[in-house]
Amino acid sequence: METRELAGAAIAFDEDGHMANRQEWNENVALALAKEEGIDELNDRHWIVLNFMRKVFDEMGDAPSIRKLTKESGVNTKELYQLFPKGPAKKAAKIAGLPKPKGCI
Amino acid sequence: MKNLVILGAGTAGTMMLNKMDAMLDSSQWQITIVDQFETHYYQPGFLFIPFGIYSRKDVIKPKRDFFPSGTNVVMSEIDRIEPEQNRVLLKNNVVLNYDLLIVATGAKVAPGEIEGMQEDLWYKNIFDFYTIEGACALGEFFRHWEGGKLVLNVAEMPIKCPVAPLEFVFLADWWFTEQGIRDKVDIHYVTPLPGAFTKPRASGILGDFLDLKNIHLTSEFNISRVDNEEKKIVSWDETEVPFDVLVTIPTNMGDAAIERSGMGDELNFIPTDKHTLQSEAHENIFVIGDATNLPSSKAGSVAHFQADILAENLMSFIEGRPLRGKFDGHANCFIESGFGKGILIDFNYDTEPLPGKFPLPGVGPFSLLEETEMNHYGKIMFRWMYWNFLLRGKELPIESHMSMAGKRM
Numbered sequence: 482m483e484t485r486e487l488a489g490a491a492i493a494f495d496e497d498g499h500m501a502n503r504q505e506w507n508e509n510v511a512l513a514l515a516k517e518e519g520i521d522e523l524n525d526r527h528w529i530v531l532n533f534m535r536k537v538f539d540e541m542g543d544a545p546s547i548r549k550l551t552k553e554s555g556v557n558t559k560e561l562y563q564l565f566p567k568g569p570a571k572k573a574a575k576i577a578g579l580p581k582p583k584g585c586i
Numbered sequence: 587m588k589n590l591v592i593l594g595a596g597t598a599g600t601m602m603l604n605k606m607d608a609m610l611d612s613s614q615w616q617i618t619i620v621d622q623f624e625t626h627y628y629q630p631g632f633l634f635i636p637f638g639i640y641s642r643k644d645v646i647k648p649k650r651d652f653f654p655s656g657t658n659v660v661m662s663e664i665d666r667i668e669p670e671q672n673r674v675l676l677k678n679n680v681v682l683n684y685d686l687l688i689v690a691t692g693a694k695v696a697p698g699e700i701e702g703m704q705e706d707l708w709y710k711n712i713f714d715f716y717t718i719e720g721a722c723a724l725g726e727f728f729r730h731w732e733g734g735k736l737v738l739n740v741a742e743m744p745i746k747c748p749v750a751p752l753e754f755v756f757l758a759d760w761w762f763t764e765q766g767i768r769d770k771v772d773i774h775y776v777t778p779l780p781g782a783f784t785k786p787r788a789s790g791i792l793g794d795f796l797d798l799k800n801i802h803l804t805s806e807f808n809i810s811r812v813d814n815e816e817k818k819i820v821s822w823d824e825t826e827v828p829f830d831v832l833v834t835i836p837t838n839m840g841d842a843a844i845e846r847s848g849m850g851d852e853l854n855f856i857p858t859d860k861h862t863l864q865s866e867a868h869e870n871i872f873v874i875g876d877a878t879n880l881p882s883s884k885a886g887s888v889a890h891f892q893a894d895i896l897a898e899n900l901m902s903f904i905e906g907r908p909l910r911g912k913f914d915g916h917a918n919c920f921i922e923s924g925f926g927k928g929i930l931i932d933f934n935y936d937t938e939p940l941p942g943k944f945p946l947p948g949v950g951p952f953s954l955l956e957e958t959e960m961n962h963y964g965k966i967m968f969r970w971m972y973w974n975f976l977l978r979g980k981e982l983p984i985e986s987h988m989s990m991a992g993k994r995m
Contacts, residue, residue: 547742548852558810562822567806583881 488513497581506578514576527564530556534577544574544582588615591674591684593664595621598875598889599690600652604979605897607654618658618682624649627718628972630886633750635721636728637761642718652977664843669868686870689856691841693746693876693884699837700741702812712832715754716746733770734830739819740777741809745838746876746884748784752792753922754833759799760924774802776827781805788931788939791955795923840877855879861912863896872896882915890976891916894986916988920965928961930954934988943992947983951992
């Protein structure tokens with residue numbers, strides 16, 4: 482567990498480098514996290530994915546896999562990789578302030 | 587009379603059958619096992635077939651050789667499970683009612699999940715080795731191949747036996763050296779993971795072995811399609827890797843019957859309690875081996891460690907006691923590394939593979955995360971242990987829970 486300053490607030494992170502407390506998350510924190518992942522701005526399409534991630538996490542207690550994103554978020558695989566290069570499921574979970582998806586081993 | 591039904595007579599199902607047959611009172615319980623195929627394949631042996639070390643006959647035995655007498659055996663494909671009715675519908679129109687159900691339907695490769703995989707080049711220049719057909723076809727291809735670009739690609743995680751793709755490229759390095767054409771073969775390991783393996787310390791050490799053996803590594807490559815005309819694989823972010831022969835580890839999925847039953851996740855794996863092995867949705871359904879969605883490796887050794895825990899929990903469940911058996915994610919893998927040597931790793935949910943020694947009464951110790959001849963013999967010996975001890979549900983001298991003895995932090 483480490484704490485560092487992000488978007489003007491002290492934010493706690495878990496051992497995977499994901500946020501430890503969801504209540505510390507807000508849109509500014511999300512933008513700062515995105516920049517750390519090399520994504521300079523978050524547009525409407527990013528937010529569709531991020532909001533979907535948060536909704537699934539609230540319902541299921543785990544962030545969705547890439548397959549669930551493709552099937553249900555309204556954004557296809559190709560675009561997911563454009564929005565969140567390399568690992569969409571893992572990156573989007575990180576930016577959404579959620580723990581690393583359990584399926585990500 | 588109560589009914590215990592086991593779906594699947596692979597490694598996990600057969601072990602559970604033997605354990606429960608020994609533990610349950612046969613005047614009170616009838617055990618039924620369901621499978622659609624008569625032949626048991628020793629899947630860890632598929633790795634050796636492309637290099638001519640094993641042939642088909644070395645990895646097959648009749649499933650029935652491993653069933654205790656008195657077992658009700660039903661050979662049929664499963665249509666679906668109806669968990670609310672406590673029954674299983676089979677494709678041969680038989681209906682099986684159960685009091686207790688063990689699902690051991692496993693995982694298999696689904697090459698059709700990737701665009702272009704099963705088109706013109708399938709089994710001509712593109713092969714898998716996770717099926718007997720693929721492993722034999724690749725062996726045939728290698729016997730006549732004169733060299734070029736050999737690409738191994740892992741499509742997506744999770745896969746059965748996450749070390750097998752690494753073992754494949756290590757063995758390829760050795761085999762093409764033996765054939766005298768290693769200088770003409772460019773070996774390239776292409777994976778969606780950030781490194782050579784799923785766990786950080788082992789990933790670093792195994793990555794060094796790739797370097798030593800002159801095997802190229804491309805990480806974070808998520809395949810979107812195969813271009814059959816230009817012989818290349820293309821990732822979702824348009825990175826391209828050309829090949830002359832592509833060895834694919836396709837997407838691994840749970841059985842289609844799980845999807846028909848509405849019991850699986852996106853890959854047809856069943857949400858299962860990672861410690862007790864009880865299905866999350868139904869208290870009289872337990873799941874073992876590759877069929878689960880557990881964050882442990884999908885491997886026979888893992889199913890073996892789970893089997894001891896599951897047998898204990900099933901007896902507790904039957905007697906109305908709390909489920910005390912807690913699976914810890916223990917996996918133990920001999921990694922064949924070529925030139926008569928092997929590497930051993932031993933880990934669980936919380937402890938990643940560490941270097942050190944692995945004590946084993948009478949035989950060991952084996953070295954962890956180091957290349958030794960002893961580890962190679964461990965691997966070779968394992969096939970005999972598998973047929974004679976493991977499948978028959980007999981005790982092996984390895985604890986179900988991981989031990990820290992000998993490991994270096």
